[in-house]
Amino acid sequence: MKGLSYLLITTFKNRFLSLKRKPVLAVLYGIIFISIIFMIVAFQADTTTIKAASYKDIRILYGIIALIGMLYVVVFSSTGISTGSTLFSMADVGLLFVSPISSRKILLYGLLKQMGATIVSAIFILYQIFTLRDNFGIDSKGILYLFIIYAITLFFCQLLSIAIYIYSNGNPFRKNIVRVIYYGIIAIIVISVFVLQLFRGGTLLENGLTLVDNKSFQSIPVIGWGVMFFRAGIEGDILALIVSLLLYILSSMVIISLFTSGNADYYEDVLYSTEVTYNKFQDAKSGKKTFTKNVKVKEKVTGIKKGIGSSTIFYKHLLEKKRESRFLFVDSYTIIASIGAGIASKYISSGVAGYIILAVLIYIQFFGTMLGKLSMELKRPYIYMIPQKSLHKVVAASLTTLLKNVVDGILLFTVVCIITKTSPLINAFLALAYASAGLFFVSFQLLAQRLFGGQPNKIISLTVGLGLFFILLSPGIGFSIFAVSVLPTALTFLGTLPFTFSCVVISAFIFGFCGDLLDKAEYTIGSN
């Protein structure tokens, strides 16, 4: 055990010390740490009282906990059926699994490591403390319960995923049993909501909330246990709190005994998932998009077929897009974002819905664009080597990302237009603003590579990118806000034009300034 505790402590110590060599990351962690402390202090010091009557129905929060539980059960069970999850790294596989240390102790080490990672990932909940208090009247104790149940749910689902993998690996019949169980539970929940509506009347939402508030719902593994724990916590029901915790602990013990009992050899079971996780991590580190689904090459969709010189890069991207999505530019992001925009349009006042949705979508678009096709090309040597002018190659490598933003903009704001019943002209200009923000983000990638040289660190690029976005476009954003507020109703559609204009002008300038990027950039991957 000495070796394992040494490994845990030294890894933590070295990770901390490595921040000395990564000042930007250190500053980022510092900002996160200080902002959390600041929020907690401000939360305690803020004595503003909001009337209890203005709080939203607490059952909405129960519903959110149940939905997150449901999402994790589906995601982690699906992973369990395909690759399984892992508590280990490739270094653990190479060095620990072959060492003369008991496999039970190694499992404990993996569990401890995973628990630490899970707690860190739950920190984002702390950023919601003001929203939760203002909307649901949750105090600091309530936040703590929420934090704990989120971490427990995530950790438990990872264990569940490994257990499913061990149980169903290489056995299609067992895989189907697992599918039937988790889809069955979800189907029962959905049917129950409809049955409740049939007998009690009212909206589906109202009946959904009634269901999550029901004690028998709270006995459903993971999905209901989380609600039971949180509700017991904020209501001070010690018995229910202990019962829910015991349910998690006992189930975890059953799963862990499955790893270690009898002939169960979990080394082999986690080996494949560890390799998959490692490859994904390596791909993410080198900026490659990872595809978890198996893409089958169809005979009909082979060959680039068009393009010569620089334009080949564009046609190659089109072929890749066809393989990634049957509908070319319309992919899972378009569908999820459309549903999200549709729901938001329904609940936000129609006068401002379009602008709020635009702001949120642009924020998400930033991250999507940074992992787009141009970014992928810059991580490979081909684009640098092709004997064509740098600007032509850069434009060709950016085209699919730009077109996707145009298509997404049109579809997303068509949904917004239909639901908010606002003028198609306003929504057309919102779509234009969305597409132009995409253009800005593409040009920012060129700027980042030109400024930082080599293949810039993703965290640095993202942080600086968001900062630059606000600095460079703040005049455009300001003018747009001003225009929307002063323009007569008939001309409100022109409100986003200053923003769109500044995006296009700044992007054109960056393209002009950094068009020769490929002649001046550094391809540093694999240098020694």
Next chain:
Amino acid sequence: MIDVINVTKKYGKFIANDNLNFKVLPGEISILLGPNGAGKSTIIKSIAGLLRFKGNILICGHKNKSLEAKRLLGYIPEMPVLYDMLTIWEHMEFIARAYSLKNWEGKANELFERFELDDKKNKLGNELSKGMQQKVSICCGLLPNPRVLLFDEPLVGLDPHAIKELKLMLQEYKKDGASILLSTHMLDSVSEFWDGTNIMMNGKFMARRTRKEVLGTGEDLEKLFFDITESKKESKEEVK
């Protein structure tokens, strides 16, 4: 022909290549030998136009970053980097279109046959093992029939048949008048076909020999390599 003139490459304060000068003539295979971190990949990437540097590099008389030079260059990186969503035959098509090649299919088929890839044309890049990916990467580099070839540790990960074929191909390109620069830290693997060798250490050339010189003097290249690389280590330890 490759002409490297006073090339220095720095990463911050670290000097990866220190004022290097050398030539690789047409029909010549030149080897860069050296331990890990000697600066071999850096000079190869600089020649390929992938890095910024101080000094001059000419490819058949053209500046290495010019379009004329790029048309003449073939670069095979140490780590194969393929496109996940393209089949390996589509990699060939991509290179052919991007380099505006005509009647390329025959050459691509020949390369695939020699590297035993002809039955895997419809496999995606990410479905192949590292060794297979390396073969595709070599095919991509050779398809435009470059006059200057840069290989960064090309034999690592290849199976014996592919190593044999690649060695044969190198001889063929040499006969055809191409200039070939190849980095390795495995002397044995290249002993039968090099014309000139440069032993690198800490970004500098510590020794240079031609095959004629070595044959004339009977010098043991392996001994020379270890004398250079290990004496450096020893002198560092003495300083400590």
